[in-house]
Amino acid sequence: MASPRLSFRNITALAPMVRVGTLPMRLLALDYGADVVYCEELIDLKMVQCQRVVNTVLQTVDFVAPDDRVMFRTCEREKDRVVFQMGTADPDRALAVARLVEKDVAAVDVNMGCPKEYSTKGGMGAALLSDPDKIEAILKKLVAGVSIPVTCKIRILPSLQETVDLVQRIERTGVAAVAVHGRFKEERPRHPVHCDYIQAVAQAVSVPVIANGGSLDLVKTNADVAEFKRASGASSVMLARAAMWNASVFSSQGPLPLEKVMEDYLKYAIRYDNNAFNTKYCLCQMLRDKVESPLGKQVQAAQTNTEISKAYGLQTFYQHTQEELQARRDTSQTSSQPERPVMDGDVTTMAIRFERREYPPQITPKMFLLEWSRKEKLEQPHYDTVERSQDRSFQSTVTVAEKKYRSSLWEKSKKFAEQASAIVCLRTLGIPEGRIGEEDSGLVSKRKREGKINGSAEEKRKKLHVASIPETVSSGVAVETNGDHHRAEQP
The missing domain is CATH 3.20.20.70 (Aldolase class I)
Known part of the structure; x- marks a missing residue:
């Protein structure tokens, strides 16, 4: 309606x-x-x-x-x-x-x-x-x-x-x-x-x-x-x-007494997890010429909603509210279902963001998707990335085995957008992606997981780096390293 x-x-x-x-x-x-x-x-x-x-x-x-x-x-x-x-x-x-x-x-x-x-x-x-x-x-x-x-x-x-x-x-x-x-x-x-x-x-x-x-x-x-x-x-x-x-x-x-108004406001601030510094600012604006009173000084000194609640004698209300919110969090976590794919035309989409902290330093979803594609004797994944002009955010679509996958969320960088699309593909297909705590799937070798590469690959990396230096200076072409794979990309 x-x-x-x-x-x-x-x-x-x-x-x-x-x-x-x-x-x-x-x-x-x-x-x-x-x-x-x-x-x-x-x-x-x-x-x-x-x-x-x-x-x-x-x-x-x-x-x-x-x-x-x-x-x-x-x-x-x-x-x-x-x-x-x-x-x-x-x-x-x-x-x-x-x-x-x-x-x-x-x-x-x-x-x-x-x-x-x-x-x-x-x-x-x-x-x-x-x-x-x-x-x-x-x-x-x-x-x-x-x-x-x-x-x-x-x-x-x-x-x-x-x-x-x-x-x-x-x-x-x-x-x-x-x-x-x-x-x-x-x-x-x-x-x-x-x-x-x-x-x-x-x-x-x-x-x-x-x-x-x-x-x-x-x-x-x-x-x-x-x-x-x-x-x-x-x-x-x-x-x-x-x-x-x-x-x-x-x-x-x-008008109601100011003490009543401030208490009513603070209860809403606690209920809706308002930023503590915003809460302080609003209370100080209400206090106006009383901001240097004992209560005003206590509010100004507070750094958290817990301390602000104490200044107004609302510790019990704060504690009960936090317990209620935690119960909802627990229920939400228990009943939540994994993100499900949604078709957008011929593209499989999921609302997924690439969080770098969820992966070991040497591991990325793109690396796992590439190794899986090789294992299945498929063509290398192809990434088609677009930039949104109004905020310079990026969205990438990866094609694997003639099927397309994309995150519906926009990322702050081209690399993150590509990683997000790789995650959508991996999760849709039920393939490991290398997150911290995930059981070793064997898709990526121990050497790569630990950031170690053999002498031959190391030598190739050095040669490529040296060869790229004059080009980098003269033409502005940068060499980006992704695991053992290199590509020249215009910055």
Whole structure:
């Protein structure tokens, strides 16, 4: 059943803040009455390399980078209410990221208002405001390419007319809403928000306009949200810092004591295995001027979620949660089935990554596949490797006995991609691959396993190396060694 389309009229939203829009904070905001929550701005170059992983232990969907960092984590509860916000300056990359996450979020948003250097130096964030053609290209590509709503967030331009003209152009791309931060690119939170600009934009377009930037001056409690909406003439209100300081600002019953809010937040952080340093950062932001209090100093000194839990007297909750998660891990490991091959046209695929640490120093899956092919008197395995331009990742297809095998995961190097395809072939055929702890199959000789080669091969290696030196210097051709086999390859 398809998710309901998110409406951006008459909502309050937790806007993304750097390092804050993680799952625990978003769920906390929903608890207290936020209608929509945004993730923190995530850069397209990092996200496009991620793999979607269903986390059965945490009951989440994780988007995991090649270095195993979780870049974005979400769950079923927020699926129809979370907006994925990205930093991008490239239409094709933006679309690739949007398609990666579109089944797990309610909408995608392009941040065109961030003035921080990490965003603008790549042509993203507020840097896009000076390139309306690129803005239009990105948004049109997204609107046409995904099945969920697309929105964007901007800052106001030097003149009112420029701002109105830009938003009208954005509206014509087909976006579902536009968030307007009522400050100029060079202004910071200490500067007053320009409600008149937001109001002029709202009157000039029919698409919902979301007012942003009122946390410091205009919104202290939930009662102020309606006033900010009225003053700006917007359809909706987006809060960032006010929600970070006390997420119960969304509650129609009035703000809750900060101690209660911090405890509720910390329970979510423990439940969803939030990074300890992110948890510390969020708690310190909530403490604000009390960060040097005894509790604040204890939080600042903590290095783990265990120590943070102790500071708030939640040791028992932490321990019970860890026991519950471990029980799920045990169940998952017991019931998990080996990765099964899936046909992609005429190619057998499996979601497998080559982990070098799982193999002895001298052993690789490619070596085992080559030796098995020789034993079976088959042609040498042939590897066809392609590079994905947007993130320079690689995927390889190996052909053995006229059948093709490939990992569905992209690797960070050509060599790793080839090893991954070799693993798919070996596991599909039930052939040993040489992993640590695997019983010796006899496919690879003891000399090769121990990294020893006979004198003849050693002599050939030396001769090849010497012969290659002038060529390497003059033409840039490098000689790559793989076991006893050599090939010249253009770097």
